[in-house]
Amino acid sequence: MLRVDKPLHRSLGLTDEEANVINEILGRQANPLELAMYSVMWSEHCSYKSSRLHLKRLPTEAPWVLVGPGENAGVVDVGDEIAVAIRIESHNHPSAIEPYQGAATGVGGILRDIFTMGARPIALMDSLRFGPLDDPKSRWIAEGVVSGVSGYGNAVGVPTVGGETVFDSTYKENPLVNVLCLGVLPTDRLVLGQASGIGNLAVLLGNSTGRDGIGGVSVLASAGFSEEDDSAKRPSVQVGDPYEEKRLIEACLALLDEKLVIGIQDLGGAGLTCATSETASRGGVGMDVDISAIPCRELGMEPYEIMTSESQERMLAIVEPKNLKRVLEISNQWEVQASAIGKVTNGDSLRILSEIDGEVLADIPASSLHDDAPLYDRPKKKPELHQGLSGDELNPPVDAANDLLSLLFDPSWVYEQYDHQLFLNTVVGPGDDATVLRLKHPVSGKETGRGLAITTDGNHRWCLIDPKIGTAMIVAEAVLNLACVGAHPLAVVNCLNFGNPEHPEVMWQLSEAIDGMSDSCVSFGVPVIGGNVSLYNESEGNNIAPTPVIGMLGLIDDLKNRPPGAQMAEGDRLLLIGPETSGLGGSLWAANHGAFYGELPELDLEMHLKVAETIRTLVGTELIRGVHDLSEGGLGVALAEMAAKSSVGVSIARTPNHQALFGEGPSRAVVAVDPESLTEVLALCEERGVPVVRLGLATGNQFKIKDMLDVSLSDLKTAFISKLPNAFGVGTSNQ
Amino acid sequence: MSALVGVIVFPGTNCEMDVAEAVSSLGANSKLLWHGDEDIHGVDSIVIPGGFAHGDYLRPGAIARFSPVMKAVTQFALEGGPVLGICNGFQVLTEAGLLPGALQKNRGLKFLCQPSTLRVETTESILTNKAAVGGNLHIPINHFEGNYTCDKETLRELNEENRIVLRYVNNPNGSIDDIAGVCNNKRNVVGLMPHPERACNELLGSTDGQVLFQSLLAA
Numbered sequence: 001m002l003r004v005d006k007p008l009h010r011s012l013g014l015t016d017e018e019a020n021v022i023n024e025i026l027g028r029q030a031n032p033l034e035l036a037m038y039s040v041m042w043s044e045h046c047s048y049k050s051s052r053l054h055l056k057r058l059p060t061e062a063p064w065v066l067v068g069p070g071e072n073a074g075v076v077d078v079g080d081e082i083a084v085a086i087r088i089e090s091h092n093h094p095s096a097i098e099p100y101q102g103a104a105t106g107v108g109g110i111l112r113d114i115f116t117m118g119a120r121p122i123a124l125m126d127s128l129r130f131g132p133l134d135d136p137k138s139r140w141i142a143e144g145v146v147s148g149v150s151g152y153g154n155a156v157g158v159p160t161v162g163g164e165t166v167f168d169s170t171y172k173e174n175p176l177v178n179v180l181c182l183g184v185l186p187t188d189r190l191v192l193g194q195a196s197g198i199g200n201l202a203v204l205l206g207n208s209t210g211r212d213g214i215g216g217v218s219v220l221a222s223a224g225f226s227e228e229d230d231s232a233k234r235p236s237v238q239v240g241d242p243y244e245e246k247r248l249i250e251a252c253l254a255l256l257d258e259k260l261v262i263g264i265q266d267l268g269g270a271g272l273t274c275a276t277s278e279t280a281s282r283g284g285v286g287m288d289v290d291i292s293a294i295p296c297r298e299l300g301m302e303p304y305e306i307m308t309s310e311s312q313e314r315m316l317a318i319v320e321p322k323n324l325k326r327v328l329e330i331s332n333q334w335e336v337q338a339s340a341i342g343k344v345t346n347g348d349s350l351r352i353l354s355e356i357d358g359e360v361l362a363d364i365p366a367s368s369l370h371d372d373a374p375l376y377d378r379p380k381k382k383p384e385l386h387q388g389l390s391g392d393e394l395n396p397p398v399d400a401a402n403d404l405l406s407l408l409f410d411p412s413w414v415y416e417q418y419d420h421q422l423f424l425n426t427v428v429g430p431g432d433d434a435t436v437l438r439l440k441h442p443v444s445g446k447e448t449g450r451g452l453a454i455t456t457d458g459n460h461r462w463c464l465i466d467p468k469i470g471t472a473m474i475v476a477e478a479v480l481n482l483a484c485v486g487a488h489p490l491a492v493v494n495c496l497n498f499g500n501p502e503h504p505e506v507m508w509q510l511s512e513a514i515d516g517m518s519d520s521c522v523s524f525g526v527p528v529i530g531g532n533v534s535l536y537n538e539s540e541g542n543n544i545a546p547t548p549v550i551g552m553l554g555l556i557d558d559l560k561n562r563p564p565g566a567q568m569a570e571g572d573r574l575l576l577i578g579p580e581t582s583g584l585g586g587s588l589w590a591a592n593h594g595a596f597y598g599e600l601p602e603l604d605l606e607m608h609l610k611v612a613e614t615i616r617t618l619v620g621t622e623l624i625r626g627v628h629d630l631s632e633g634g635l636g637v638a639l640a641e642m643a644a645k646s647s648v649g650v651s652i653a654r655t656p657n658h659q660a661l662f663g664e665g666p667s668r669a670v671v672a673v674d675p676e677s678l679t680e681v682l683a684l685c686e687e688r689g690v691p692v693v694r695l696g697l698a699t700g701n702q703f704k705i706k707d708m709l710d711v712s713l714s715d716l717k718t719a720f721i722s723k724l725p726n727a728f729g730v731g732t733s734n735q
Numbered sequence: 736m737s738a739l740v741g742v743i744v745f746p747g748t749n750c751e752m753d754v755a756e757a758v759s760s761l762g763a764n765s766k767l768l769w770h771g772d773e774d775i776h777g778v779d780s781i782v783i784p785g786g787f788a789h790g791d792y793l794r795p796g797a798i799a800r801f802s803p804v805m806k807a808v809t810q811f812a813l814e815g816g817p818v819l820g821i822c823n824g825f826q827v828l829t830e831a832g833l834l835p836g837a838l839q840k841n842r843g844l845k846f847l848c849q850p851s852t853l854r855v856e857t858t859e860s861i862l863t864n865k866a867a868v869g870g871n872l873h874i875p876i877n878h879f880e881g882n883y884t885c886d887k888e889t890l891r892e893l894n895e896e897n898r899i900v901l902r903y904v905n906n907p908n909g910s911i912d913d914i915a916g917v918c919n920n921k922r923n924v925v926g927l928m929p930h931p932e933r934a935c936n937e938l939l940g941s942t943d944g945q946v947l948f949q950s951l952l953a954a
Contacts, residue, residue: 154879157749243790246746250746335746419877420848421875421933424753424932424939426939438938445756
């Protein structure tokens with residue numbers, strides 16, 4: 001079945017020590033099928049064996065949390081008998097090898113995590129990171145990934161409402177494809193992925209099982225890439241079918257509405273092995289699986305292939321025998337294949353049988369696949385003092401206008417390929433500080449007059465300098481993004497994208513990032529309700545810069561009007577709200593000039609909350625015309641984006657130096673204010689104890705910053721709009 | 736208005752609830768009609784909404800035209816009943832032969848979800864009887880195969896008979912003669928690529944789609 005030039009367990013990615021533990025658990029030598037099942041479940045991807053120890057430090061509780069980490073998705077109560085399920089997951093390694101299918105199946109997988117909780121998926125966000133735009137292979141990967149998200153997400157009928165797109169040389173050969181999904185459910189439809197009731201049936205719904213994605217998690221996501229054998233791994237990438245998934249969503253939600261299932265679990269990484277053992281062990285029961293009852297796509301598939309296949313669009317439902325007929329009827333209506341493939345048993349054995357009452361091919365304590373998975377406290381080591389150039393050591397720009405234009409880019413080339421409006425919820429779509437969706441009851445459709453806000457954020461430059469403060473800054477930025485649309489934060493999900501955990505420096509980065517996330521989330525009172533860890537992001541021994549990505553969910557209590565967005569109008573006064581910035585460490589401008597090190601600007605969590613609260617009030621009371629938070633590219637880019645989107649120039653009176661223009665100090669936003677409201681806005685800031693600086697005026701057709709730069713609005717808009725279309729051209733597609 | 740709008744649902748359709756919401760916001764009722772049902776249950780008009788009927792396999796609409804409900808839809812259309820196809824629904828209607836022409840992949844070979852501005856070209860159709868000729872409507876598009884094409888003879892006929900219902904002001908997808916929507920010669924069957932149901936709520940950015948649904952309800 002596999003190359004035999006080394007012991008089988010090593011070919012499967014298990015260490016000698018892990019193989020010994022397996023034999024101890026079983027009290028005998030594990031057979032090849034059993035080894036294969038352990039190898040996928042004990043892979044880094046499924047077991048979090050390097051990160052579990054650290055993840056425990058995250059705050060996970062709040063009164064509104066219904067389901068925290070450990071289930072398929074986190075769930076929060078948002079009132080009006082509505083709950084929101086949310087999760088983010090990476091599909092980095094498959095996307096590096098086969099960009100279209102890698103991204104497409106990433107979307108498919110995260111959707112199943114949401115509807116398995118009983119929620120209807122209503123929104124996707126994708127946080128994408130690729131190698132540099134001037135590298136043809138990176139462009140090929142980017143184009144394939146975007147086509148994959150578009151091809152699958154649009155056809156499955158779930159809108160992609162936002163996300164991020166980043167191009168940077170650290171992701172050359174190793175893109176990051178993090179997909180977030182959000183679903184809504186009536187609070188009483190919440191179901192968990194567990195089996196119970198001896199004699200109940202395990203029903204497999206959806207696709208036939210094929211040879212795609214055999215051992216995907218252990219082969220791909222749990223080892224680094226080397227140059228020569230990428231193509232040899234291609235059969236491990238799964239192939240997605242959005243039409244199958246669309247029917248599966250409708251069928252599963254119909255089954256849940258009629259209360260026909262006791263527990264339901266999606267098949268993702270580690271396929272049937274994971275779904276059967278997880279449902280059984282969560283329910284404290286055993287399960288017999290009849291391997292001959294599993295519909296296969298081709299003849300002659302080996303049991304180990306069937307049990308570890310990652311064929312997409314499959315779900316496992318636990319059903320009482322009396323309900324089987326109705327389950328099959330509903331499945332049939334939606335043209336979804338359904339087969340009873342096993343039954344819940346006493347004890348805790350997961351047994352794989354050749355047929356009912358046939359030969360026992362594997363007999364494993366179900367819980368051992370999860371609970372006994374290895375837990376590593378891998379060595380950590382702070383990297384040697386950074387030797388590189390600091391942003392503050394750079395000379396001031398020779399041509400500030402040119403520097404500013406080079407930092408601009410409009411991601412609409414990406415998101416216009418995604419349906420971002422389906423379900424009529426999208427009040428603010430992609431491309432703004434945060435996405436805003438109407439909150440409607442998922443069954444009655446009744447409007448609540450409230451809104452959900454979501455943002456995804458990451459910044460590897462900050463985290464390379466200091467993963468702890470950098471991660472806290474990312475969380476802070478998410479809070480401010482939500483404030484810019486008038487929302488207060490409810491919950492965080494995270495995707496931790498790091499390098500090889502066997503390198504102590506990477507483990508240090510991971511541990512520090514978790515501490516930074518923990519500290520900031522505690523300060524902001526926001527629980528972390530789910531996450532995903534993606535390790536071994538490296539190419540030829542170079543680890544990627546640490547890239548924790550967070551998704552933050554917020555609520556808008558009163559959504560009467562569309563939030564203002566990054567707009568301004570002729571004659572508006574422009575104000576900078578928030579503390580003074582210091583330094584260029586970690587800034588995009590510095591990185592573009594080859595300076596990746598230095599110190600991060602200070603993050604004052606208390607001041608940050610005050611600023612966020614003030615912005616939220618200004619948005620809620622409709623006192624301002626426009627608002628935009630400062631992030632990559634600092635004040636310069638924030639103003640330029642507002643100018644490009646509003647087609648109005650600016651005349652900025654005072655900017656002390658280029659640090660003030662390009663520095664990325666946190667807790668700041670630009671607001672555009674009608675002169676009539678100016679006094680009121682300034683008074684509110686003073687009352688809240690929040691610093692405010694009068695920047696100048698929105699006016700005319702020039703983008704002017706006194707003694708620094710003067711560029712025409714049309715040149716600025718061209719630079720903003722044309723970067724991606726110029727890089728990718730038109731009329732090309734690899735699918 | 737008490738008109739009952741039938742909204743066809745194929746496996747893979749995804750805009751049915753959005754159309755229902757738009758119809759209900761105008762005070763009318765709607766009823767979902769399953770593709771496997773040959774009966775249209777006495778509805779007053781029919782909308783084939785957007786989505787990916789039967790996964791758009793083979794090509795959009797190619798399988799949907801064989802769904803049992805399409806027999807009834809065709810009969811209803813031949814009897815003069817108002818039938819509207821939106822996006823995938825437009826593709827289904829061309830495949831079913833109820834509207835001329837075909838929808839090819841967009842110029843640029845990309846899926847496009849973006850705002851568009853449409854010009855009303857005629858008020859003599861079930862979609863535009865309440866609109867004003869020459870008026871501009873802001874209604875988003877959301878498609879990969881929205882590039883309308885037809886042979887020269889058909890195009891001449893469409894123009895001569897004033898059957899081009901809506902045109903793009905800035906053609907986004909390469910459609911021949913900027914065509915965004917057309918009707919049949921009895922003017923009771925209309926297909927358009929843009930999504931009027933996405934433009935019926937101020938919070939979502941436009942209410943220009945309302946006049947089109949009001950026209951359908953009055954037809």
